[in-house]
Amino acid sequence: MDHRSTLDPQHRSASRHLEAQHRRPAQLTDHMTNFSALIEHWFEDASLQRVTPLHGGVSAEVHRVDLLLGNQTPFSLVVREHGSQHSGHPVAIEHALLSALVELGLPVPRVLFADTTGAFSNNPFLALDFIEGDTILVPEQLEPRIDQAATLLATIHQQSITSLPDLPQRVDPLPEIFEFWPGGKEWRPLKHFLESAVLPLYPSTLQLLHGDFWPGNLVWHNNQIRAAIDWEDAAIGDPMSDLAASRLEFRYLVGQSGMRAFTACYEQHQPIDWPRLALWQVYVAAAAQHYMGEWGLPKDRENHMRNVALTTIREAASSLLGQAPLPC
Numbered sequence: 001m002d003h004r005s006t007l008d009p010q011h012r013s014a015s016r017h018l019e020a021q022h023r024r025p026a027q028l029t030d031h032m033t034n035f036s037a038l039i040e041h042w043f044e045d046a047s048l049q050r051v052t053p054l055h056g057g058v059s060a061e062v063h064r065v066d067l068l069l070g071n072q073t074p075f076s077l078v079v080r081e082h083g084s085q086h087s088g089h090p091v092a093i094e095h096a097l098l099s100a101l102v103e104l105g106l107p108v109p110r111v112l113f114a115d116t117t118g119a120f121s122n123n124p125f126l127a128l129d130f131i132e133g134d135t136i137l138v139p140e141q142l143e144p145r146i147d148q149a150a151t152l153l154a155t156i157h158q159q160s161i162t163s164l165p166d167l168p169q170r171v172d173p174l175p176e177i178f179e180f181w182p183g184g185k186e187w188r189p190l191k192h193f194l195e196s197a198v199l200p201l202y203p204s205t206l207q208l209l210h211g212d213f214w215p216g217n218l219v220w221h222n223n224q225i226r227a228a229i230d231w232e233d234a235a236i237g238d239p240m241s242d243l244a245a246s247r248l249e250f251r252y253l254v255g256q257s258g259m260r261a262f263t264a265c266y267e268q269h270q271p272i273d274w275p276r277l278a279l280w281q282v283y284v285a286a287a288a289q290h291y292m293g294e295w296g297l298p299k300d301r302e303n304h305m306r307n308v309a310l311t312t313i314r315e316a317a318s319s320l321l322g323q324a325p326l327p328c
Helices: 035-042 091-104 139-157 176-180 185-196 239-269 274-294 299-320
Strands: 047-053 060-068 074-082 111-115 125-129 207-209 218-221 224-228 235-237
Touching: 035 047, 035 060, 035 111, 091 111, 091 125, 139 207, 139 218, 139 224, 139 239, 176 185, 176 274, 185 274, 185 299, 207 239, 239 274, 239 299, 274 299
Parallel strands: none
Antiparallel strands: 047 060, 060 074, 074 125, 111 125, 207 235, 218 224
């Protein structure tokens, strides 16, 4: 996932990985891809024009590769290498997943080819269509972009999972939630409740989860979503896990009003289990505040995000303890 900010290109955020596998940005130290040989093998009569690193990936090394095809037509692709820090899906699973999602009609990059032989790179990689666009929440287009994003997340959750490859299940935030519990007396009542309460298991059908659905993973062109990218943490399970993470990300960037608008639009298409959403909200916000000191954020940005995360936990705690409804 590319955690470029959708409002500030220098900002890198992450409340990702609902299994709390928060990782540092991938380094290019083990990158030794022979792009010339790769292009010669896969594209007849094409010439390599340039290779541009796309910075911001967390566990993949990502490059844009520009070609000139034999008929003099420019063509671009993206090469995603699974480097030494990769802990998402292996290339074979990611390839099968993206191919299945294309067949389902979801806006995702098309896989051009994949390689695990080591013939062209030290790392296994996927080659994807390059999709022109931006990941910016344009202020004058904020409302329609929030609505489109929420609608797409609901659409993802409505897809059949029968054609998908074997994906991990994500149905229960407990007991991992206590691994990154915030310090201080304020949180003891909530911790006691979660430790002692008999919480129901996820009661519904397993649904497709993106795993990292935030504005920076949506590519826009002409004010339409062209693609949802970075499916390396996709799973099947409780859609409230996806919704909770997305709500926090939108709140970082566009405040509580943006979060509320996202949630309201999502609820027009998909039902919301508010108690389970509150539980997942505690999970993703606790994980975020625990790890964000490692993300290299500017201090003012880290303070802002930490305050948002802790406020989110407080609100979810009030809901779970029966004191106040969760902000919708």
